[in-house]
Amino acid sequence: MISRAQIARNYRNVCSVVGAGVDVTGVVKADAYGHGALEIARVLIAEGVKWLAVSSVEEGVALRAGGIQQPRILVMGGFLPYEGPALVEYDLTPAVHSLEQIRQLDRLAATAGKAIRYHLKIDSGMSRLGTRAAAGEILATLHQSRQAELEGLMTHFASAADYTSPQTDHQLAYFHSIAAELRAAGVNAARLHTSSTNAIGYGRTAGWHNMVRAGHALYGYVSPARGEAPRQLLEVKPALTWKAKLMTVKDIPEGAQVGYGGSFRAPRPMRIGILGAGYADGIFHRLSGRGRVIADGKLTPILGTISMDLTTIDLSHTTALAPGDEVTLLGTEGESSLDAQQIARVAGTISYNILCNISARVHRIYA
Numbered sequence: 001m002i003s004r005a006q007i008a009r010n011y012r013n014v015c016s017v018v019g020a021g022v023d024v025t026g027v028v029k030a031d032a033y034g035h036g037a038l039e040i041a042r043v044l045i046a047e048g049v050k051w052l053a054v055s056s057v058e059e060g061v062a063l064r065a066g067g068i069q070q071p072r073i074l075v076m077g078g079f080l081p082y083e084g085p086a087l088v089e090y091d092l093t094p095a096v097h098s099l100e101q102i103r104q105l106d107r108l109a110a111t112a113g114k115a116i117r118y119h120l121k122i123d124s125g126m127s128r129l130g131t132r133a134a135a136g137e138i139l140a141t142l143h144q145s146r147q148a149e150l151e152g153l154m155t156h157f158a159s160a161a162d163y164t165s166p167q168t169d170h171q172l173a174y175f176h177s178i179a180a181e182l183r184a185a186g187v188n189a190a191r192l193h194t195s196s197t198n199a200i201g202y203g204r205t206a207g208w209h210n211m212v213r214a215g216h217a218l219y220g221y222v223s224p225a226r227g228e229a230p231r232q233l234l235e236v237k238p239a240l241t242w243k244a245k246l247m248t249v250k251d252i253p254e255g256a257q258v259g260y261g262g263s264f265r266a267p268r269p270m271r272i273g274i275l276g277a278g279y280a281d282g283i284f285h286r287l288s289g290r291g292r293v294i295a296d297g298k299l300t301p302i303l304g305t306i307s308m309d310l311t312t313i314d315l316s317h318t319t320a321l322a323p324g325d326e327v328t329l330l331g332t333e334g335e336s337s338l339d340a341q342q343i344a345r346v347a348g349t350i351s352y353n354i355l356c357n358i359s360a361r362v363h364r365i366y367a
C-alpha cells in the first residue's frame with residue numbers, strides 16, 4: 001500500500017527545506033522507485049509540481065500517454081538519435097550530454113518548425129553522463145545553434161552524503177566555473193540544478209540554485225552520511241508498506257529441514273508460515289536465512305532459502321495467524337518496523353535497490 005498523503009507530505013517537506021524560489025522537480029523514474037509513476041505524478045501535480053523527471057524517453061512518453069499533460073518533463077538520461085521525434089511529439093525536455101546532441105536537436109527543431117528547450121548536463125567529475133567540453137567549446141556550439149534553446153545547466157553529484165570526501169565541493173566548483181564562463185559570454189541558462197536528495201538533506205545549499213531534483217526523499221528516505229555531516233534537514237517518512245499473504249501455517253518437528261537445499265534445520269519443534277511471495281516479487285534472494293519480516297506485530301526470521309514465489313518464516317511466537325492473513329515485508333506493524341534501509345543492510349545493497357526491485361506482479365494499492 002502506498003500512502004498518497006505521505007508522498008504529498010514528503011514533497012511539501014522538501015519544498016519547505018529548500019524554500020521559495022527553488023523548484024522541486026519530482027523524480028519519478030523507474031516507475032517512481034517502484035511506487036507507480038503515474039499515481040505519484042498525479043499526487044505531485046495536485047501539490048503544484050512544475051517539473052517531473054524520468055530517466056528515458058520511453059518513461060516520459062508513458063507519462064504523457066497516461067494523461068500527464070501539464071508539468072514539464074525532464075528526461076535525465078537524454079535521448080538516442082532515433083528518439084528525437086518522440087521528444088517533440090510528447091513535449092519532453094531532454095538532458096543533453098554532448099555538443100553533438102545540441103546540433104542534432106537544432107536540426108530536429110528546424111524540421112519540426114519549433115524551438116526545443118534542453119538542459120545541458122555537465123560532467124563535473126562523476127564520469128557518467130554529461131559533457132566534459134570546456135566552456136569555450138560549449139559557447140562555440142551554442143553560437144551556431146538556432147532553434148535549440150539552452151534552458152538549463154545541470155550536473156549530478158557522486159558523493160553528496162560523504163563528508164570524508166571533497167568530491168562534491170570539487171564538482172560544484174567545476175560546475176560553477178563553467179556556468180560563470182557561459183554567463184560572462186552572455187549565456188544565462190534559466191535553470192541551474194545539481195542537487196538530488198542527499199545534497200538537499202545535508203544542506204549543501206550552494207548546490208540548490210533555483211531547482212533541485214528529489215527522488216528518494218519523496219519516497220521517505222535520505223541516505224546515511226559518512227564522516228562529519230551537518231544535521232540532516234529533511235523530515236520525510238516512507239510512504240510504502242509491502243505485505244504478503246500466508247498460504248499455509250504448519251508445525252514442524254525438531255530436525256525438519258526447510259526449503260531448497262535444506263539450509264535451515266529446525267532446532268526445536270516450530271510453527272512456520274509459508275508466504276506467497278518470493279524473489280520474483282522482489283524479496284532479495286540474499287535475505288535467505290538472514291532477513292526478517294513482521295508477523296503479528298513482531299519481527300521474525302526468514303527460514304532457509306527464499307524461493308521464486310514462496311518464503312518461509314518463523315511463526316513460533318504466535319497462534320494468531322492463519323492462511324490468508326498478511327505479514328509485513330516492509331513497513332510498520334504494531335511496535336515493529338522495517339524500512340528499505342534496514343532491509344538493504346541485511347541484503348548487502350542500498351535502499352533504492354530494495355524499492356526498485358519490488359516487481360510488477362506485486363499489486364500496488366493506493367490510499
Ligand SMILES: *Cc1c(COP(=O)(O)O)cnc(C)c1O
Nearest residue numbers: 027076156196197213214215216
Ligand atoms: C535519480 C536521479 C536523481 C534523484 O536522486 P535521489 O537521490 O533519488 O533524490 C537526480 N538526478 C539524477 C541525474 C538522477 O539520475
